[in-house]
Amino acid sequence: MEPNNSSNLLETPIQYIKGVGPRRAHVLESLNIYTIKDLLYYFPRKYLDRTSIQLIGSIETDMEVNIVGRVKSVNLRKMKRGSFLTATLADHTGSVRLMWFNGSDYIYQSLKAGDLIAVHGKVADYKGNTQIVHPEYDKLNANEISLSTGFVIPVYPLTEDLKKSGLDNRNLRKIIYLALDSLSKIEDHFNTKQQEDFKICSLDSALRNIHFTNSIDKLDESIHRLKFDEHFFLQILLALRKKKIKENRFTPIGFKTKYYNQILKNLSFELTGSQKQVLREIIDDFLSENPMNRMIQGDVGCGKTIVSILASSVVVENNYQVAIMAPTDLLAKQLYKNFKSEYEKLGVECSLLVGSLKSKEKKVVLESIKSGNSKIAIGTHALFQKDVAFKNLGLSIIDEQHRFGVNQRQMLLKKSSVPNLMAMTATPIPRTLAITYNGDMDLSIIDELPKNRPDIFTSHIEKNNLDTAYNFIREKISIGGQAIVVYPLIEETEKQDLDAASESFDLLTQNIFPDLTVGLMHGKLDPDQKNKVMKQFMNHEIQILVSTTVVEVGIDNPNASVILINNCERFGLSQLHQLRGRVGRGELTSYCILCSDSGSPNTKQRLNVLTNSRNGFEIADEDLKLRGPGEFFGERQSGFIKFRIADLTTDGPIIRNARMKAFDIIDNDANLDAPINSLIKEKFDNEYLQLFLKTTVN
Structure with a gap:
């Protein structure tokens, strides 16, 4: 292939590169490599320094x-x-x-x-x-x-099909070399001034040196540039989405305080400084003509539920409805109990809509929501189904929002008269993740524990010391406490894990605690049985609850003072922090015992983070370093951006720079119409526009 100036050459089908042909092209297409451009963006997985x-x-x-x-x-x-x-x-x-x-x-x-x-x-x-x-x-x-x-040698990800077609690393390098050699210069979507301002090298230099370089410095510059591109265009998407939300105008929700003050008066505790600050930010959103789009990020036990109850009171007093969506029946029922206990005193009707309702009960709830009699509707995914209609929905609250896909949130918002969105999570998210996945939202943080919250002492034991843990549990139960014993339930090994939890329940019931009342809770129980077990635990009829991670959120038993987490090496730190938060919710000094089946230095290093800190944000940062972003979002964000080279674990400074530059550009050129931004717009339209349209409410 002869060198050519035309950027169209990047769109040349891959089979026309020397050494490819139809058979190898078919294999490459299975990796979404159809053109020369696709091939150049097939980045090495590592490098060998042979200088x-x-x-x-x-x-x-x-x-x-x-x-x-x-x-x-x-x-x-x-x-x-x-x-x-x-x-x-x-x-x-x-x-x-x-x-x-x-x-x-x-x-x-x-x-x-x-x-x-x-x-x-x-x-x-x-x-x-x-x-x-x-x-x-x-x-x-x-x-x-x-x-x-x-050179510094690139090593590419190879599939079995690539190897069988003769495309080993050596041949793949030759094909990529010939592809690059056919291009005289690769057109850049950033002009020279923007490159200088963003402190990045040219795209031509980046794509050549990412594959073939004789300098580690040039390789680092190339990686930085290509990471910047991915973060920049995601931030452009978020900036556009945020601007789109702010373009909408609605009648502000006035700060009526009758219900608000009555709820405050009924509380047995004083709000923390961070709770008060977050409520001020929420009220400011209500008073604005723009709809709310706010993320409330609270550490475990910091009291985000009461913040949502108080915020809802303002909306209800303005004659709007509130919808609160939770990821599980268990959490929805816990929220319903909390909201109902406050709103019953005000004569305000609350409804619960979950999948386990009988058809007759569901019909009554749907009619109450549709007529507007039910001012507060709490439920699971059932809330955004087609048969749910609100009379005047003014606030949608999504609890543990990272467990819902973007589209599910949008489906609920589309039922609104005023699309105010308040997302909440008790899983502290590192800032780099927050501004990547929730960068279109305003962020509020509740990071103060209530003054009356007791200490939770955390310790780590190995499996051969379980008898000591059991004796400790017995001691705490003898003075009136209750305990939770957790076993992992991992999707890939679900059956074995469930069997292990059931066997352990039998062991604890028959051999270890035959004189105590032990209950079993897991996600496979039918809803009625699950509710029965939970009610017994809350009423102190069950002294020890054996459970899978279904207890991660939704259990709020102030009498639970000990949690024993088995096989803790199989959990992420943030999940362990969540589980730990199931105790220490009352006045009793509480204890979290982490039991591992692994003595590896890595396990000890991870668990030391948890035993030394109760700060969920510190723990989240460490979890991100140790396990990567999948721990926070997993496959639930699978409809979102898939990065080729960017790494949320290590790219904090690049993300912040890309965000600042992207938001500056959208602030000054909302539609990317300026000539200086024409190539940015072209790339965005080609690669990101459909995602923007799919995830933005009009």
Whole structure:
């Protein structure tokens, strides 16, 4: 392919690159590589630094080496179960044996005595002689380009289909090299001034050096630029979405205080400073003509529920309805209980809408919501179904909002007269994640524990010390407390985990605590049975509750003072912090015992974070470093951006810079109409517009 200035060349079908053809093109298409542009954005998964070349005479066992020499001999040997190939490579200082078991027939056709090659691999010892098994190599001659020696070598993700089609790393590098060689210059969506302002290199330099560079500094610049691009365009999407929300105008909700003051008067405790601050921010949203779009982020036990109850009172007194959506029946019922206890005193009707309702009960609830008699509707996913109609919905509250997809939230908002959205989470989210996944929302943080909350002492034991933990539980129950014993329930091993929890329940009931009342709770119980167990635990009829992680949210028993979490190494730190928050909700000094089946240093390091801190935001930051963003969002954000190279764990400074630049551009050019932004708009329209339209309420 001849060099060409046209950016259209990037759209050339992949099969027309030398060395690809229809068969390999079909394999590449399975990886969403259809064009030269797609190929250039297939980034290496790691790099090998081969900038130094060693002499064969100096190499030693276990060294990773980069050597250059001439092939002295090549031998293919047949065996009953295949074949293997050996070659002798020599320079002026010595020789070494090379050996391949996989792909030996192919290499035999390619490698000949007399070839000058560059080799990279790990040196091993075989009967006193040095050898390198399965080395990577590149031929060096007048007709071929060495893509390895003396460079920082890219190593690409390879599937079995790629390997079977002959696209190993060596051939993939050659194809990418030829693709880049066919382009004289890659057009940039940022002009020179923007590149300087954003402190990034050109796209042309980035895409060339991400694949082939002779400088670590240039490689770092390239990675920085390509990460910046991904974060920048996501932030453009969020900035546009935020601006779109603010474009809407509605009648403000006045700050009527009759209900608000009555609820405050009925409280047995005083609000914390951060609760008061967050309520001021919420009231300011109500008084604005723009709809609310706010995330309330509270640490475990910081009292976000009472904030939502007080905020709702203002909306209800203005003759609007409130919808509160929770991810589980258990949490919805807990919220319903909390709201009803306050609003019954005011003569305000609350309704519960969950999937377990009988059809006759559901019909009554739906009619009450539709007529407007029910001012507060609390429920699960059932709330955004087609058969639910509100008379005058003025506030939608999404609890544990990260458990819902973007589209599910939008479905509820579309039922609103005024699309005020208040999302809440008791899972502290690191700031880099918050501004990435919720960057279109205003953020409020409740980070003060109520003054009356007791200490929770956290300790870590190994499985062989469980008897000590059981004795401690018995001691605390003898003075009136209750305990929770948690077993993991992981989706991939759900059946085994459920069996383990049931077996442990039998063990605790029959052998360990035969004289105490032990209950079992897990997600597979039918709703009536689940409600019965929970009611018994709340009424102190059950002293020890054995449970899977269904207790992570929704249990608010002030008498529970001990939680024992088994196989804690299988949980993320933030999830352990959530589980710990099931105790310490009353006046009793409380205890969290972490029991692990692993003595690895990594496990101890992780658990030390939890034993040393009750600050959920500190724990979340550590969890992000140790386990990555999947711990917070998992597959529930699967409809969102999938990054090629960006990394939320390490990209904090890049994210903040990209966010600032993106929001500045949208503030000054809301529709990206300015000539300076024309190529930004073109890329956004091509790659992000559909996502924007899909996730934004008009």
